Amino acid sequence: MQAFDTAQLPRDPSSVRFEPGPTEDKLILSMGPQHPSTHGVLRILLELDGEYIVRAEPVLGYIHRMHEWMAEQKTYFQFMPNMGRVDYLHAMAWNWAYAGAVERLAGIEVPERGEHIRVAVTELNRISSHLLWWGAYLLDLGAFTPIMYAFDDREILLDILQAVTGSRLTYSYFTFGGVYNDVPDDFASRCLAFTKHLRSRLPMYRDLVTDNVILRGRCEGIGEMDVDLARRYGATGPVLRGSGAPVDTRRAEPYSVYGKFDFRIPAYSQGDAMARYMVRMDELETSCDIIDQAVSNLPDGPCSAKAPKTLKPPKGEACYAVEGARGKILVHVRSDGGPKPYRVKLRAPGFSNLSVFCELARGTLLADAVSILGSLDLVIPEIDR
Amino acid sequence: MSVSALFEEACTGLKSLFVGLGITGKAFCQPQVTVIYPKQEVDNLSTFRGHVELVGKEDDPSVPRCVACGACVKACPSDCLTILCPVPAKEGEQDAPVAMGPAPQKGSKTPGAVIVDFSLCSLCGQCAKTCPVDSLRFSDNPYMVALDRKEFRIDLMARLKRQAEEE
Numbered sequence: 001m002q003a004f005d006t007a008q009l010p011r012d013p014s015s016v017r018f019e020p021g022p023t024e025d026k027l028i029l030s031m032g033p034q035h036p037s038t039h040g041v042l043r044i045l046l047e048l049d050g051e052y053i054v055r056a057e058p059v060l061g062y063i064h065r066m067h068e069w070m071a072e073q074k075t076y077f078q079f080m081p082n083m084g085r086v087d088y089l090h091a092m093a094w095n096w097a098y099a100g101a102v103e104r105l106a107g108i109e110v111p112e113r114g115e116h117i118r119v120a121v122t123e124l125n126r127i128s129s130h131l132l133w134w135g136a137y138l139l140d141l142g143a144f145t146p147i148m149y150a151f152d153d154r155e156i157l158l159d160i161l162q163a164v165t166g167s168r169l170t171y172s173y174f175t176f177g178g179v180y181n182d183v184p185d186d187f188a189s190r191c192l193a194f195t196k197h198l199r200s201r202l203p204m205y206r207d208l209v210t211d212n213v214i215l216r217g218r219c220e221g222i223g224e225m226d227v228d229l230a231r232r233y234g235a236t237g238p239v240l241r242g243s244g245a246p247v248d249t250r251r252a253e254p255y256s257v258y259g260k261f262d263f264r265i266p267a268y269s270q271g272d273a274m275a276r277y278m279v280r281m282d283e284l285e286t287s288c289d290i291i292d293q294a295v296s297n298l299p300d301g302p303c304s305a306k307a308p309k310t311l312k313p314p315k316g317e318a319c320y321a322v323e324g325a326r327g328k329i330l331v332h333v334r335s336d337g338g339p340k341p342y343r344v345k346l347r348a349p350g351f352s353n354l355s356v357f358c359e360l361a362r363g364t365l366l367a368d369a370v371s372i373l374g375s376l377d378l379v380i381p382e383i384d385r
Numbered sequence: 386m387s388v389s390a391l392f393e394e395a396c397t398g399l400k401s402l403f404v405g406l407g408i409t410g411k412a413f414c415q416p417q418v419t420v421i422y423p424k425q426e427v428d429n430l431s432t433f434r435g436h437v438e439l440v441g442k443e444d445d446p447s448v449p450r451c452v453a454c455g456a457c458v459k460a461c462p463s464d465c466l467t468i469l470c471p472v473p474a475k476e477g478e479q480d481a482p483v484a485m486g487p488a489p490q491k492g493s494k495t496p497g498a499v500i501v502d503f504s505l506c507s508l509c510g511q512c513a514k515t516c517p518v519d520s521l522r523f524s525d526n527p528y529m530v531a532l533d534r535k536e537f538r539i540d541l542m543a544r545l546k547r548q549a550e551e552e
Contacts, residue, residue: 074462077511077515078461079462081462082462085507152418166432166433166434166508167434172508172509175514207408208405209405212405309456
């Protein structure tokens with residue numbers, strides 16, 4: 001058999017820094033799916049000494065879809081369905097960030113009922129995102145059963161969202177000035193029944209998984225991050241709250257009607273994977289509280305303000321930040337007065353959260369790096385945009 | 386770590402495993418939550434929103450309300466709608482066969498053909514929202530299976546006629 005000469009291969013620009021050097025006995029490993037047809041394509045180059053990680057570097061851009069460029073080619077309305085595809089797990093928050101930015105730019109007021117519906121569907125979507133993360137994270141750690149239980153509960157929730165929006169994953173429900181259509185009459189009662197059901201399931205989740213000795217062994221003291229490190233990298237959401245800083249956009253800069261609601265911001269100071277896990281589990285309860293308050297006195301009136309059919313916001317720029325399931329989502333829209341945005345900048349929380357991984361993974365075991373990566377709750381389409 | 390602490394940790398760990406085993410055992414005895422698809426169907430299909438379809442007139446459900454203004458074609462982010470109308474004949478060409486052109490065409494208030502290419506559609510609903518006469522709505526057709534890409538080019542006029550006949 002002819003010997004295969006690797007020097008003949010075209011050089012991979014992302015692995016130039018991983019060329020064999022003075023430490024030739026190190027093992028270079030590509031971790032993660034890297035074929036474009038798989039979903040969530042994240043490649044991580046690891047330099048291993050035995051089973052310990054010396055260096056880790058994520059390689060991005062496998063599913064870069066030029067969302068920001070697409071925004072410049074489409075009208076304000078036409079860009080709306082893109083937002084559901086940026087982060088497919090928390091599409092509502094991205095919907096909201098973009099709709100909010102354009103509303104701020106064009107000076108459109110959202111009626112009270114529209115705001116309440118927005119809060120309710122965004123929080124429902126947050127629960128579905130956290131439940132999926134919970135199942136997938138435990139799947140990464142080797143536990144198969146929990147994802148089945150999570151999907152059982154998620155199914156009830158998706159049925160509610162399907163009745164409202166018509167779809168189950170990539171929602172395009174928000175419009176400028178409110179929401180696409182009004183909620184069905186039984187929306188409030190179904191939401192209340194669901195939150196009651198989920199609260200009754202949470203003790204089971206705790207007994208089955210959170211108290212489990214294997215999970216604690218895989219999570220406690222793994223990937224410890226202090227609040228300075230989290231802030232330096234711009235980590236937000238449960239990653240930052242797991243490091244002890246109770247920062248939440250819903251409380252820090254209360255947009256929409258979040259200021260009216262009474263809810264707790266969970267934060268844990270340990271900074272390890274377990275703390276981030278606990279923050280998300282507590283957020284399920286927080287979201288339930290918010291949904292209860294939002295739907296129990298759903299105001300009457302229109303769900304959407306009258307927005308012009310061809311939107312031409314005045315010259316200027318606007319920012320809108322919302323709290324997504326993974327952290328602070330920010331959309332910055334700049335208008336030159338025409339029917340298409342001049343520039344749309346999307347700030348994805350996953351990008352900053354992933355950057356911390358390089359620091360956290362250094363010196364850990366390979367199996368622990370999987371646990372750390374899962375605890376950051378990454379959605380790759382959002383990172384690549 | 387003292388021996389008693391080690392023993393205690395082993396006991397709590399072991400207990401957590403048995404508690405988990407009990408929960409999965411209880412779930413095993415619950416009725417099945419999934420359905421076996423071709424034999425059974427889920428019960429939430431009525432709220433599903435599939436590709437768009439035309440809405441018929443009140444007095445004649447086989448004729449769409451559409452006024453062939455072309456607003457939906459312009460609103461669509463992915464160019465999946467096609468509306469064709471007869472092109473008005475030029476002077477001296479009255480006898481020539483009628484050519485079809487994209488809506489809007491002068492003097493034509495009804496569409497000749499409305500085609501949606503579902504393989505491009507992302508179900509955002511901008512077309513239905515922008516329609517001035519509410520002639521478009523989402524269908525509840527969840528079963529879109531085809532062997533050929535061409536089958537996803539759905540002729541909405543024919544679909545409306547078929548629906549009117551079935552009623």
